[in-house]
Amino acid sequence: MTKPAVVLLSGGLDSATCLAIARRDGFDPHAISFRYGQRHENELDCARRVADHLGVAKHVVVDINLGQFGGSALTSEIAVPKHDSIDQIDDAIPVTYVPARNTVFLSLALAWAETLDARDIYIGVNALDYSGYPDCRPAFIEQFQRLANLATKVGVESDDDAIKIHAPLIDLTKAEIIAQGLKLGVDYGLTLSCYDPADGQPCGHCDACLLRNKGFAENDLTDPSLAG
Amino acid sequence: MTKPAVVLLSGGLDSATCLAIARRDGFDPHAISFRYGQRHENELDCARRVADHLGVAKHVVVDINLGQFGGSALTSEIAVPKHDSIDQIDDAIPVTYVPARNTVFLSLALAWAETLDARDIYIGVNALDYSGYPDCRPAFIEQFQRLANLATKVGVESDDDAIKIHAPLIDLTKAEIIAQGLKLGVDYGLTLSCYDPADGQPCGHCDACLLRNKGFAENDLTDPSLAG
Secondary structure, three states: OOOOOEOOOOHHHHHEEEEEEEHHHEEEEEEEEOOOOOOOOHHHHHHHHHHHHHHHHOEEEEEOHHHOOOOOOOOOOOOOOOOOOHHHHOOOOOOOOOOOHHHHHHHHHHHHHHHHOEEEOOOOOOOOOOHHHHOOOOHHHHHHHHHHHOOHHHHHOOOOOOOOEEOOOOOOOOOHHHHHHOOOOOOHHHHOOOOOEEEOOOOOOOHHHHHHHHHHHHHOOOOOHHOO | OEEEEEEEOOOOOOHHHHHHHHHOOOOOOEEEEEEOOOOHHHHHHHHHHHHHHHHOOOOEEOOOOOHHHOOOOOOOOOOOOOOOOHHOOOOOOOOOOOOOOHEEEEEEEEHHHHHHOOOEEEEOOOOOOOOHHHHOOHHHHHHHHHHHHHHHHHHHHOOOOOOEEEOOOOOOHHHHHHHHHHHHHHHHHHOOOOOOOOOEOOOOOOOOHHHHHHHHHHOOOOOHHHOO
């Protein structure tokens, strides 16, 4: 029997690729998405389409209103920064950072994994072509895996590291992620990466759009989500 | 100006004591409670009364449906175990364990702390007179603190351990917790610890009731929540 794995699925390019990788690795993917007060709820439609397209055992959408805490351009009235070119993105943690987001998301993925008796969680964070969020770095992922093995019944009752947090994109450039996803049959036309879409269309100028466009350009491709 | 701290408040005896300790430590407490699909939603009424009684800057109740994952007697149709005496409680992790609950709760507390610019989080876990949950042990709390300092903007931009997870009850017996709370003016008649109350009254036979009763008995007191 195929082993279950929980896959965080946002509807963006990275998590779609990550889902395809979990399948390739031989797992039966259980996708989890979050309605967390984000401005761009379109991404949940994309998550559903990606889950249908790649195939999952189950897809749950968990409601958590991070917006009630405020503090991020993605969940409040703070404006999403826009740039004309990728060179204008600086190294500081941007206002689109959502406080403790990946900690919250991984915790909920862990809760579901434990009830499914799944030992494997996939998250599509990437530390190269990314927006500088602290909770996308390898040290954070390693630390969460340690925590998961102390926090849970399965972790405590098993040998070290019964639970694995897989972050298969963490060392890849956006171009490498796209190239890998295309090999695995991901239809990127179904995905949306923009922090501030209007009518489901990407703005083209936020960090996420600029990084995504660069990734397609480096593969000599045009972003298929802009095609139609 | 008094510094803010986020305090996890369940409506039970331990977290009420923990809130009183956070005040004594000089913090301005911001209480966070969770509607997580628990059977005993009465505890949220208790949390509100305790927050009013001890005084908090703000009290938020966060909805997260852990029940949709299943897997615990506290959030599903699995029966809560009952015993005639405390000697019948064994050392195994019981079915009242909610998968990854404290990881989820601390993650959300961390998200709020970061937006409040609070560096301190209080949690009333205790590893002596407790039900054997893995996420109540010192190793878990220490590991979560390490994670919090890697996961967040404030953690990354500051020196080591900018964020502190305070677990002031972790080494105390239930009797010691009650003695300390009484000194700090906690009205335990407002709290509810039972895993399976009926009409807001404790069952008297679940692990939580038996441990609580033992704590009052060791202080030569009767549980005030049973008085009325």
